[in-house]
Each structure stands twice: as C-alpha cells, then as structure tokens.
Amino acid sequence: MVERRFPRRLGSLGPMARFVAEYVDSRGFDPEHSYTVDLLIEELFTNMLKHGKGGGPEVSLKLGGEREELILTLRDFDVESFDPTSAPPSPPPIEEGGLGLRLVQRISDSIRYEYVDRSSIITLTKRFPL
C-alpha cells in the first residue's frame, strides 16, 4: 500500500487525482481506470466532509493492488462515527441527495467501514478484469 495525506478540504480533489494517476500508471492498470478510482474517492471523501462531524486537518488515502484489483482506504481522523454503508436506500435518481453513495455501491466490488480510535476508515475494492 502507498499512503499519502491530504488537507481535509475540497481543494484536495485535484492532488488526490494526481496521486491516483501516478499509482495507476506505476502498477499496470489501464490509465482509463484512474477516472473510476477518482470517482470512488471523490464520493467517499466529499461524504466524509459533509457528514463526518469534527475531523483533523488531514485525511489519509492509501492505494494498493495492481493490474486487476485496486484497494483504496480513506481514513478521517478525530471524527465522530458516520457509516456510509448503513445509509438509507438512495432516493429516485432525480431527487436531491444519495447519488454519490448510489454510484459507490454500484461501481465498487466491496466496501467496508470501521471506526477505530476516533477514526472513520473506509476500505473499498474495485476489480478491473483484464
């Protein structure tokens, strides 16, 4: 796994995408897959910003796996627990809210939430069959 920390603010989306592009390029993934990974990270990260009460100055993003399967872990420090995997079912697509989690649930292959030492930790896997 490769870890990098980013300021806990929306402006980190660009630097996160560059981190993803570097990782995808170095581990034999199709470069096109970086857009999918960016989307999963953005939806989880913005969900943290919106619903995670508290929060430290930075979040941790870890990327692992190669070629066919990517594992990503986002950790939000010093925050109250908010489990996105237990969120209520998404409303119809044209209604407000819920779109981001709908995308994460449909695109990812697995998602796990843990709350450890006042940190919200989300681990997600995405397979890219060759």
Add this chain to the structure above:
Amino acid sequence: MFEIQVETGGLVKLSGRLDAAQADRAKKTLDTVRESATLDLTDLDYVSSAGLGVIVNMFKRLRDSGHGLKLTNLKPRIRSVFVYAGLDRVLSLE
C-alpha cells in the same frame, strides 16, 4: 481544469473535470440558461455526483418552465456514470 461556455442557440459546452470543487461555478453559469438547451459534453473528461446534481437541477428547472434539455457527445465513461446513477432513464442522452 474545468471550462464552461454558453453559446448562441442554447448550446453549452462543458470541458475538463466537473467535480465537487467546480460544481458551484458550473451551477452559476447554467442558471443563466433560461430556455431549451443542449449540453455538448465532447470534451468533458470526468463527472461526479456533484456534477450530475448540477445537471439534474438544470433539467428540473427547465422542465418546470416548459423547456427541454439534451446532453450530446458523451464519452463512454461519462455515459456510464449517468447510467450507474440511473439518470439515463430521466435525461435525454444522445
């Protein structure tokens, strides 16, 4: 990098990355469009739920005033985001 350009005849061109950091800027520009419109997404590389929300908001606003909205020239990865979100059943994707 995200760019949005309103042209004559209700044509709006979006390019680059429409993510949560750019959604407010996109909404401000799209809110200036008051009649039937076409979003040309030829050069749109990335969209997230924040961007989808802005487009859905525009669709509903135009629909409620008797106008329409079409989306054209979607890259396959952009189209797939609309499909995953279930919006292909609501919006006109050409």
